[in-house]
Amino acid sequence: MPYPNSQKYFEEAGKFIPGGVNSPARAFKGVGGTPLFMKKAEGAFMYDEDGNELIDYIGSWGPMILGHAFPAVVEAVRNAALGSTSFGTPTVIENRMAELVCSLVPGLDKIRMTNSGTEATMSTIRVARGYTGRDKVIKFEGCYHGHGDAFLIKAGSGALTLGQPSSPGVTAGTAKDTLTADYNSIDSVRKLLEENRDEVAAIILEPVAGNMGCVPPKKGFLEGLRKLCDEHGVLLIFDEVMCGFRVAPGGATERYGVQPDLMAFGKVIGAGMPVGAFGGSDEVMSVVSPNGPVYQAGTLSGNPVAMSAGLALLGELKKNPHIYDDLEAQSAKLENGMLEVFEKHGITVANNRVGSMLGFFFCEGPVESFADVSRTDTKFFSRFFHSMLAEGVYLPPSAFEAWFVSHKHDDAVIQRTIDAADKALASMNKTGETR
Numbered sequence: 001m002p003y004p005n006s007q008k009y010f011e012e013a014g015k016f017i018p019g020g021v022n023s024p025a026r027a028f029k030g031v032g033g034t035p036l037f038m039k040k041a042e043g044a045f046m047y048d049e050d051g052n053e054l055i056d057y058i059g060s061w062g063p064m065i066l067g068h069a070f071p072a073v074v075e076a077v078r079n080a081a082l083g084s085t086s087f088g089t090p091t092v093i094e095n096r097m098a099e100l101v102c103s104l105v106p107g108l109d110k111i112r113m114t115n116s117g118t119e120a121t122m123s124t125i126r127v128a129r130g131y132t133g134r135d136k137v138i139k140f141e142g143c144y145h146g147h148g149d150a151f152l153i154k155a156g157s158g159a160l161t162l163g164q165p166s167s168p169g170v171t172a173g174t175a176k177d178t179l180t181a182d183y184n185s186i187d188s189v190r191k192l193l194e195e196n197r198d199e200v201a202a203i204i205l206e207p208v209a210g211n212m213g214c215v216p217p218k219k220g221f222l223e224g225l226r227k228l229c230d231e232h233g234v235l236l237i238f239d240e241v242m243c244g245f246r247v248a249p250g251g252a253t254e255r256y257g258v259q260p261d262l263m264a265f266g267k268v269i270g271a272g273m274p275v276g277a278f279g280g281s282d283e284v285m286s287v288v289s290p291n292g293p294v295y296q297a298g299t300l301s302g303n304p305v306a307m308s309a310g311l312a313l314l315g316e317l318k319k320n321p322h323i324y325d326d327l328e329a330q331s332a333k334l335e336n337g338m339l340e341v342f343e344k345h346g347i348t349v350a351n352n353r354v355g356s357m358l359g360f361f362f363c364e365g366p367v368e369s370f371a372d373v374s375r376t377d378t379k380f381f382s383r384f385f386h387s388m389l390a391e392g393v394y395l396p397p398s399a400f401e402a403w404f405v406s407h408k409h410d411d412a413v414i415q416r417t418i419d420a421a422d423k424a425l426a427s428m429n430k431t432g433e434t435r
């Protein structure tokens, strides 16, 4: 699949944009080669600047749960923009959005809008510190919570892909307040809480990890965290930026029935517009300014165009809960079809899936922690990624990112993907690339 235009645009981008991209996860550093420049997308397909059609498994890294250019979202954005792209005053659309989100997510009494997932997670930590009067935070190795200083310690996603999970530029003071535990290990959390008694404000995690590939919580893990938090007076924060509104209408909080104290949202909530949000119970959120002393703000927060897009998308999800059954069924078809193809070609693979989030690891399973994830054959993934791209399938350009299925991935799209994998692996076999 030739893409000379993308190559030309990438070269041009490098002159003015660091690394030619506005977010490192797009740069193909983990798989080599040149990123594709997209021109438009519709449903399950993206079209690049060379006119190539690609089946999309990143869905803008999560938001496109109903597929690209979903008509109700496009219409809402158009109408909102006609009324002005921003006011800097309260608007009724913000009320409707807050009301809708609170009706979808269990235990969510109050919500504050932000402009990104990073802002949302950063704010949850500040609120937790303000509420408890403590400084330390526990996060999990391989989980990614955006690029806030406190989170760039043993982080996942692009930081992990680039081999820089702990970023320079984070002060020693900040780093000392971030403690890291092992995902799915209650013992590792208990040990940290005992060693740092009365000092820990919050435990933050992706309740379904998606930034080290897809790693679900083991049975009892979330419940165990809830219990430890209660015993130690620590707030439990679910970073639902990726799994919120995706693994269930009420996210992981609904799917697993464990109640966090604070939640962060992003991606689906904004339907592809730059939106995040955080919230929790009335009591915990009472410390947020202007009611409380914990300052948090945003000139463009609750932006009318972004809120309209989110409202249209979430409204659709609320109206049609069967969407989640469809996503489950289509994702299972993809998972099973891919496993059959890997088996046919003699590839060792482990897989995880929660609803329409999934991941394959080229190693023996099970894959339940960052240590397990680290065993995946990244070199094999890179070759597989490029072979799939040549067959017209756009996978996340990293072995450490989840794949996303949208409601527009119908039987034909799924079968085309499975056939593409069969062809890709057959051609890799011929050239000895599967070994």
Ligand SMILES: Cc1ncc(COP(=O)(O)O)c(C=O)c1O
Pocket (backbone or CB within 6 Å): 116, 117, 118, 119, 121, 144, 145, 146, 147, 206, 210, 211, 239, 240, 241, 242, 266, 267, 276
């Ligand atoms: C779980 C999780 N938290 C936080 C973030 C940060 O969101 P954003 O990139 O919108 O700042 C991301 C994605 O990047 C994410 O996947």
Ligand SMILES: N[C@H](C=O)CCC(=O)O
Pocket (backbone or CB within 6 Å): 023, 024, 025, 026, 061, 144, 157, 158, 211, 242, 401
């Ligand atoms: N894994 C990240 C989001 O979940 C990738 C998106 C980005 O950082 O650009």
